[in-house]
Each structure stands twice: as C-alpha cells, then as structure tokens.
Amino acid sequence: MGWELPERFESAHGTVRWASFGQGDPVVLMHGTPFSSYVWRDVAAALSSRYRVFVWDMPGYGQSEKRDGQNVSLAAQQEVFAELLQHWGLREPAVIAHDFGGAVALRTALLSGARYQRLMLVDAVSVRPWGSEFFRLVHDNSEVFAALPPLLHEALVRRYIATAAHRELRSDVLDELVAPWLGEAGQPAFYRQIGQADERYTREVEDRYSELDCPVLIAWGDQDQWLPADRAEQLAERIPRADLTWIDQSGHLVQEDNPAQLTALITEFLAR
Secondary structure, three states: OOOOOOEEEEEOOEEEEEEEEOOOOEEEEEOOOOOOHHHHHHHHHHHOOOOEEEEEOOOOOOOOOOOOOOOOOHHHHHHHHHHHHHHHOOOOOEEEEEEHHHHHHHHHHHOOOOOOOEEEEEEEOOOOOOOOHHHHHHHHOHHHHHOOOHHHHHHHHHHHHHOOOOOOOOHHHHHHHHHHHOHHHHHHHHHHHHHOOOOHHHHOOHHHHHHOOOOEEEEEEOOOOOOOHHHHHHHHHHOOOOEEEEEOOOOOOHHHHOHHHHHHHHHHHHHO
C-alpha cells in the first residue's frame, strides 16, 4: 500500500513514527487498537487538500517502536500525545479519534490540559464496559496467548481483526492490518497492548466528559459489534452539547466499511 511514516519522535515510551500531509489548519487523526494510522490513509489523503493532517502510530503499534517491558497503556499514550502536540507546535488542533484513540484524546484534554479546536469521537473507547469477549479473554490470559506458535497466532489475529468490519475486508487491506503484529517483535506486542488495557483509565475521566469546552461530534458504526450502540448513546449523554450521528452499514472499523460517509462527516464537521 506504500503507507510510510517517515518522521520520528523520541517519546518517553519509545520511538514514535509520524507524518503530516497538506497545508492549512491542523487536524490530528488518531487510531485505536489493534490498528495503526494505516486505517486513516484514505481520509488523510482527502483532508490534505484543505488541511495539514497529522498521523502517528502509538508506541507499541504499527511502525512505532515495540519492545519488551514497554508501557503502552492508555496513560502512557496520553503522555506521548501531549508530548507530540508540543513537538508539533499545535496549540489547538482539530482531533479525530477512533477507538482507543478516543480515550487517549479525552484523557489528554481532561488530564493533560490539551485544548482542541474541535473533537470528533469515532466508535470511541470511552464508556465502560469496553472490549469484546475475545479482548477480555486475552487480557486475562495474555501470557498464555503470547506463547502460541506463530502460525496459530497469525490465524487468530487475522480472524479477530476481520470481525471489526461489517463488510468483508479486502485481502490486501487485511494483510496490512495484520502485518505489524507478526514476527519476534509484533507477536508479543499484540498481547502486551491487550494485557495493559485497563478500564480504570476511562473510569478516571468518565465523570468529567461534560467539562469538554469545544464542539464534539460522536460518530458510530450502526453495526458495531465491538462497541455497541448503547455506548454511543451513553457517551452522548455525558457530553451534553455533543452531536451523535450514525454511519450506515458500518461495524467498528468504519474507515474500511464506509470511508465515503465518514470523510463527508469529518469534512462537514471541520467546516462548521
């Protein structure tokens, strides 16, 4: 696919790979788990004609550093995002955040004091409980799963990622999504990030969502099986001024299921 992040930033939790495209007001795209900035490739290309778009892979994900003993928790990613905003010189960017990226963006605003021009939360990890049954099973037995033979591990990851989409993923796209989790560094990294997932990181901020003082749009796949519709409705209740909209015929991985509607929603939201 040729998706490359040429820039490097040495964060407190490992080397971060990132890139920026286009010119104009800054927009930061944030990925979730078990994904990377690759899921934003089409949206980033569309937005770059009007905005300066920043993408990055969280430590432990995608093209960024993966290492034994690495802290890849939501608290660590919050710290890294705050560092990146300072490194990029962004005082008040627009932020579009998917899945875990939503929790990171929320924590960075409410606990690190970051300010956003506007915030769009896309199928965001935000309201407990979160995580599929498989996710919770691996979380409770991460060391056992990490010892799987590589071929079984690859089959498991491939099937798991495929369930994030409502439509069948193209084989080449699925290959790209799975690739970062393979090999000597990738396999333990996959179980490390699940093992460190903890609902206390959203519990710490859930009661503060009403403090957000920028325009907020919540967008959700209407067929999301990972984070069902009631999570979107609960999140909207906690952010009284937020708008909630549904993305048609889309599962959790809305960037692949319905990139056209998602891009249209983002473009409209940014232009308001």
